Amino acid sequence: MSSAVFTCAVCDTRNRDTRGAAASGSAVMKCAVCGNVIEPTPSLNKLGPSLWQGFHNTLLGLSALIAIALTVQATGLLATKPATTVSAVSPPRTVPVATPSAPSRPPAQAPAPRAAPAAASAPATVAPPASRPAGNVPAPATFAFAQPFPDGIRVERYTDPMAPFALTTPAGDDVYYAKLVDVNTGLTAARIYMRGGERREFKVPLGHYELRYATGPIWYGEQDLFGQGTVTTKADRTMRFQVVGNSIEGHQVRLIKQVDGNLSTSRIPRSQF
Numbered sequence: 172m173s174s175a176v177f178t179c180a181v182c183d184t185r186n187r188d189t190r191g192a193a194a195s196g197s198a199v200m201k202c203a204v205c206g207n208v209i210e211p212t213p214s215l216n217k218l219g220p221s222l223w224q225g226f227h228n229t230l231l232g233l234s235a236l237i238a239i240a241l242t243v244q245a246t247g248l249l250a251t252k253p254a255t256t257v258s259a260v261s262p263p264r265t266v267p268v269a270t271p272s273a274p275s276r277p278p279a280q281a282p283a284p285r286a287a288p289a290a291a292s293a294p295a296t297v298a299p300p301a302s303r304p305a306g307n308v309p310a311p312a313t314f315a316f317a318q319p320f321p322d323g324i325r326v327e328r329y330t331d332p333m334a335p336f337a338l339t340t341p342a343g344d345d346v347y348y349a350k351l352v353d354v355n356t357g358l359t360a361a362r363i364y365m366r367g368g369e370r371r372e373f374k375v376p377l378g379h380y381e382l383r384y385a386t387g388p389i390w391y392g393e394q395d396l397f398g399q400g401t402v403t404t405k406a407d408r409t410m411r412f413q414v415v416g417n418s419i420e421g422h423q424v425r426l427i428k429q430v431d432g433n434l435s436t437s438r439i440p441r442s443q444f
Contacts, residue, residue: 181207315391315398320346321364324373329358332374334412335421336361342368347426348396349384350444351375354409374421377413382406382424383444396441403444407435 175188179202186203200209326332340347349363361375383405387397396403410422424434 177209179205179207179209181205315395317389318392320366320390322346322366323364324371325362326373326375327358327360328376329360330376330378332376334375334377334419335372335423336375336412337370337372337421337423338363338365339370339423339425339427340365340367341427345386345388346390346397347384347386348390349382351380351410352383354379354381372423375412377419379409379411381409383439384426385441385444396444401441403439403441404436405439405443407437 176185177188177200178185182202182205184202184204186200186209188200201207202209336351338349345367347363347365347367349365350359351361352359355378360378360380361373363371365371383403385396385401385403387400387402389397389400391398406424411420412422413420
């Protein structure tokens with residue numbers, strides 16, 4: 172049987188009881204290091220194997236109970252978690268979209284029978300239109316910025332300009348952008364930028380052309396023309412620039428409306444300008 176072990180209260184030294192079994196209850200025991208008198212209070216190791224084993228078993232039981240409680244709590248959380256509901260998603264509905272078709276170009280008109288060719292035709296004056304066509308709807312609003320007006324003439328030189336052409340605009344604050352468009356190819360042979368009350372004379376390549384012009388107060392560029400104030404018009408009669416005998420036939424047009432004018436005009440949509 173092992174002897175009891177006591178701890179010194181001064182130097183915390185553990186001292187084994189050497190007094191013997193008979194005197195352990197009454198004899199005084201001193202610390203072997205500092206000489207302090209040690210009270211006969213046994214350490215925890217002398218509580219006996221059975222009492223220490225019981226305390227150890229109690230701790231193990233409490234640990235097991237805590238583990239079981241935590242397991243039950245975790246199981247309950249997992250059991251009560253709602254299941255995720257997956258709904259069938261219907262495919263997106265296809266909505267047909269109407270795509271506007273490109274405007275078709277009107278077929279080329281056959282030239283009217285002409286009298287015997289002359290060296291130069293008489294000046295053409297614009298007659299007022301009989302009625303305004305319903306299809307000339309104003310263009311939608313744009314956000315373009317005003318630009319300086321080119322104010323000049325630009326002739327496309329895919330052939331040599333040979334035929335004379337003269338254009339006169341009525342007096343006023345509006346500016347004019349005119350074009351000579353080839354009837355057969357749709358190409359623009361000449362672009363004329365003029366202010367009101369001006370006359371321009373120049374030469375164009377030989378060919379068969381349609382005169383179109385746009386007018387308005389403020390110039391916004393080739394794309395937007397004169398914005399919402401744009402008025403687009405074309406001459407109803409085409410013009411031929413050709414060689415006749417020893418001379419070259421040309422034309423001169425005055426865009427001044429007259430009662431007895433010999434060149435009728437029609438409004439056209441901007442898409443056909």
